[in-house]
Amino acid sequence: MGEILLKVKDLNKAFGKVVTARDLNFEIEAGVLTSIIGPNGAGKSTLINVLTGLLPLDSGHILFKGEDITGLPTYQRVRRGLCRSFQVVNVFPELSVFENVEIPVLAQMKKAGHIFRPVVKEKAVAQQVMEILERTNLAGEAAVIASALSHGDQRLLEVGIALAAKPSLLFLDEPTAGMNPVERVDILKHIRRISASGETTFVIVEHDMDIVFSLSDRVMVLNRGDIICDGGPDHVKGDKQVRECYLGEEVVA
Amino acid sequence: MSTKATYAIYLGIIAGLAALGLLGDRFMVYMGMRVMLLAIFALGYNLLLGRTGLLSFGHGALYACGSYSMALVNLHLTQDPLLGILAGVAMAALFSLIVGFFCVRNTEIYFAMLTLAFGMMIFSLIWNLREITGGDDGLVGISRGSVFGLPIVKDGQFYFLVLFFFGLTLWLVHRIRSSAFGLVLAGIRENHQRTSFAGIPVKRYRLAAFVVSGMFAGLAGSLGAMLQYNTDPFSAHWSHSAEPVLVSLIGGLQTFSGPLAGSVVFVVLREIIERYTQNWMLWFGIILLAIIMGLRGGVMGGLEKRLRQRAATRKGGE
Numbered sequence: 001m002g003e004i005l006l007k008v009k010d011l012n013k014a015f016g017k018v019v020t021a022r023d024l025n026f027e028i029e030a031g032v033l034t035s036i037i038g039p040n041g042a043g044k045s046t047l048i049n050v051l052t053g054l055l056p057l058d059s060g061h062i063l064f065k066g067e068d069i070t071g072l073p074t075y076q077r078v079r080r081g082l083c084r085s086f087q088v089v090n091v092f093p094e095l096s097v098f099e100n101v102e103i104p105v106l107a108q109m110k111k112a113g114h115i116f117r118p119v120v121k122e123k124a125v126a127q128q129v130m131e132i133l134e135r136t137n138l139a140g141e142a143a144v145i146a147s148a149l150s151h152g153d154q155r156l157l158e159v160g161i162a163l164a165a166k167p168s169l170l171f172l173d174e175p176t177a178g179m180n181p182v183e184r185v186d187i188l189k190h191i192r193r194i195s196a197s198g199e200t201t202f203v204i205v206e207h208d209m210d211i212v213f214s215l216s217d218r219v220m221v222l223n224r225g226d227i228i229c230d231g232g233p234d235h236v237k238g239d240k241q242v243r244e245c246y247l248g249e250e251v252v253a
Numbered sequence: 254m255s256t257k258a259t260y261a262i263y264l265g266i267i268a269g270l271a272a273l274g275l276l277g278d279r280f281m282v283y284m285g286m287r288v289m290l291l292a293i294f295a296l297g298y299n300l301l302l303g304r305t306g307l308l309s310f311g312h313g314a315l316y317a318c319g320s321y322s323m324a325l326v327n328l329h330l331t332q333d334p335l336l337g338i339l340a341g342v343a344m345a346a347l348f349s350l351i352v353g354f355f356c357v358r359n360t361e362i363y364f365a366m367l368t369l370a371f372g373m374m375i376f377s378l379i380w381n382l383r384e385i386t387g388g389d390d391g392l393v394g395i396s397r398g399s400v401f402g403l404p405i406v407k408d409g410q411f412y413f414l415v416l417f418f419f420g421l422t423l424w425l426v427h428r429i430r431s432s433a434f435g436l437v438l439a440g441i442r443e444n445h446q447r448t449s450f451a452g453i454p455v456k457r458y459r460l461a462a463f464v465v466s467g468m469f470a471g472l473a474g475s476l477g478a479m480l481q482y483n484t485d486p487f488s489a490h491w492s493h494s495a496e497p498v499l500v501s502l503i504g505g506l507q508t509f510s511g512p513l514a515g516s517v518v519f520v521v522l523r524e525i526i527e528r529y530t531q532n533w534m535l536w537f538g539i540i541l542l543a544i545i546m547g548l549r550g551g552v553m554g555g556l557e558k559r560l561r562q563r564a565a566t567r568k569g570g571e
């Protein structure tokens with residue numbers, strides 16, 4: 001058994017009458033690649049928003065590496081090793097690809113506050129940035145302004161920025177949305193490799209069932225704020241309730 | 254552009270300004286100082302506006318903090334100009350720390366409104382505390398004294414103190430813009446949400462940017478008080494904060510040299526128009542409109558684009 005990275009206790013979150021999390025209790029274990037699936041509007045993105053501090057929760061507790069982080073601001077959670085990527089591209093549009101990744105690397109290496117030292121002289125930072133760009137296949141695009149990238153490359157950058165914070169737990173919200181098949185295979189290969197190296201534990205929200213079942217060690221199914229099924233891919237595939245509410249014929253076929 | 258080329262250009266500008274100080278007539282020297290003071294104000298201000306993406310209406314008040322602190326030290330404590338300037342900058346820093354602390358907790362538009370509110374409070378304090386600030390007369394009778402034994406009483410001498418601080422500002426702002434801190438500020442401007450997901454305490458960085466730019470406002474204010482031998486209560490008025498905004502817009506928000514070019518255009522244009530008409534504001538407004546709408550990205554931004562296009566066509570032709 002790996003270390004328990006994240007522990008969620010009695011988490012509740014609703015927007016008016018729309019309940020997106022109802023008394024959720026679960027843990028995320030280090031090294032276990034977890035997928036969260038569920039129909040549109042199930043509350044997957046909202047769960048990530050709450051866990052990373054973008055949205056306040058209604059009640060409950062979030063423990064990260066044993067520490068209660070329920071009230072902490074986002075940047076404090078990121079510093080402790082909890083990070084995420086976004087479902088909709090959310091990068092620094094008018095900065096270069098290199099600079100997009102440089103900002104989280106600077107923060108991670110505690111060099112963001114250097115006010116008089118030229119940033120180009122931070123060799124260790126540059127090296128780290130290039131490493132991330134190579135992992136995400138963007139090394140050739142380093143000097144390009146982010147808004148000029150193709151949509152697929154912007155998705156890669158989205159993941160790259162999140163990886164650059166060197167998180168121990170990383171939520172990827174639909175990382176492959178809008179990517180072509182080649183890019184998908186590529187990014188998944190990288191995710192698998194980084195995951196296997198043990199640096200980062202991934203929690204992935206994904207709609208593509210092939211990806212989910214081939215990649216994950218564990219699958220959580222969310223529906224209208226409830227976890228209706230949680231277990232290994234085979235267990236989830238065989239679950240009757242999951243088939244009825246969500247997967248339909250897709251898995252049977 | 255390489256760092257060396259940039260430094261060469263700025264050394265050229267400083268050399269040119271030094272020549273102006275040595276050879277120019279009294280009027281030219283005076284105009285040169287006005288341009289440099291406005292440029293110090295605007296270069297600092299643009300760290301906040303162009304870099305961090307925050308609009309402040311409180312910088313007029315911070316400028317006045319510099320002016321009045323400098324004047325008070327000069328009138329009551331010591332005539333050493335450097336100590337006066339130091340007091341001006343320190344007080345502007347202190348005020349921006351207090352004002353900024355409340356303002357940066359909010360979104361961009363509330364930030365702007367809160368700086369406006371604080372600016373108005375400081376203005377009315379200056380206006381009403383007659384015994385300390387001289388009320389509507391301002392503080393009069395500032396003496397320039399001497400720096401390290403060199404007299405700076407005459408404009409032709411004081412000019413070089415202004416030039417020194419102008420050069421210092423150029424260098425400092427250049428360093429800040431090319432630092433890690435400067436990059437993070439640009440990140441906050443582009444996407445403050447993502448910046449906090451990079452692990453950056455956005456509010457603290459916004460506050461730092463506010464204080465740094467406030468210090469340059471204070472520097473410009475203390476030098477301005479010495480230039481005019483008195484302080485002007487209206488320099489604290491929020492409308493004075495529009496000056497560096499216009500200067501940055503004229504010159505180009507996203508460029509380092511924008512505030513420089515903008516300051517020259519602003520001071521010279523105003524001077525020329527004032528000679529011909531009483532409603533200088535009307536004509537100035539029309540010309541500003543033309544520059545801002547016609548040259549998106551300001552004078553320097555437009556120039557940069559031209560140069561880049563030319564370089565690109567040349568490359569294409571090879």
Ligand SMILES: Nc1ncnc2c1ncn2[C@@H]1O[C@H](COP(=O)(O)OP(=O)(O)OP(=O)(O)O)[C@@H](O)[C@H]1O
Nearest residue numbers: 015018020038039040041042043044045046047087
């Ligand atoms: N900021 C918000 N304010 C109000 N309602 C919201 C907000 N964010 C999400 N919701 C609502 O909460 C519900 C869950 O949304 P969420 O984005 O978490 O779903 P999701 O599982 O990520 O769906 P998808 O697969 O489409 O991304 C939806 O009904 C949505 O309309």
Ligand SMILES: [Mg+2]
Nearest residue numbers: 044045046087
């Ligand atoms: Mg979603």
